[in-house]
Amino acid sequence: MQHFLFNLIRTTLVLGLSCLLVWPAVAGQQRTLLVLGDSISAAYGMSLEEGWVALLARQLEDSHPQYTVVNASISGETSAGGLRRLPGLLEQHKPAVVVLELGGNDGLRGYPPGQLQQNLTRMSRLARDAGAEVLLLGMEIPPNYGARYTRAFRESFARAAEATGAHAAPFMLDGVATREHMMQDDGIHPTADAQPKLLENVLPSLLEIL
Template identity: 60%
Template sequence: MFLLLAGAALAGDDRRLLVLGDSISAAYGLSLEEGWVALAELALAERGLSVEVINASISGETSAGGRRRLPALVEAHNPDAVVIELGGNDGLRGYPVAQLRQNLAAMVSVAQDHGAEVLLLPMEIPPNYGPRYTGTFRKTFELVANEAGATLGPFPLEAVATDPALMQADGIHPTAAAQPRIVDTLLPALEKVLRP
């Protein structure tokens, strides 16, 4: 696990954002400074939001792994908002969607119980898993957000996934050039959960 602690010492009006994700948020194949999480901190500052970012994302992380780690993370960091960007690896491994739903709901509950606003980012998986699985997988994020009163964000790779020039050779992970577009996609939702 790595932590990207952004900015100087916290001032009284600073917000604290915990990002719990997989390789998409862990800047796979890039330096941490090039990833969307670090760039989002700068973009938020430009909009007048001073935010300490704790990036607890791990490449390969599943929803079950995030569920195990989140309680200690919220205790340690007391975030004002938590971004949950998990589920993609569950889908790629064909894990049961019911298990994903339980894990996402549990993470949202843990964050909310600590007084944090939650931004749940939906994931997508390739269509070769079949329409039934991919459809159920896709709907899970909206269902969990609606049931728990969390904010459902956009798919982080919405603006880049279909452009081969913005994806690494594996076709799964975005390039450095794609990261600012990811920030642009997510910024309105991030502002929504971070503004007091």
């Protein structure tokens, strides 16, 4: 009986010590946050270091050091282009979080909102099936495209999030798009000075995931 109790205590101590040794490694395991977007996230008209994604990376170095930010954004990218690239990016980076900032170019080119919603839905499902949490960044287009189109475009993001269990963030250019001094001369791209505001708009929804 004493021999049995001795072995039981010894086994318990060994398992306990093993957990203590493994826990710090698991808790400090690095994770990847992948941003897949267009020119808004590719820091169009400025250096990459000035863009909101770079600002996010620097902030997470302090608040969430276990996350490494990968910016896979390309100027001119559409939701269809993002859908084509996403499987390779998921395989390469194996992200824990995927932030999708796409759709603006679809709207500016007048692509059907139903097609945008379908592409966003497929991307969200691909990322979630790969084990990642997904954040869809809301986008809007100018009212001159007509009330019906702009409403359907706006709703595409919420519907894709609802269909896939992804997280949805509000319009990321809120408080920026209507202020001339925060927009470049083309009236489409935010200035370098506006990048902290973009991060401010995205961060609350992102922190809910992290």
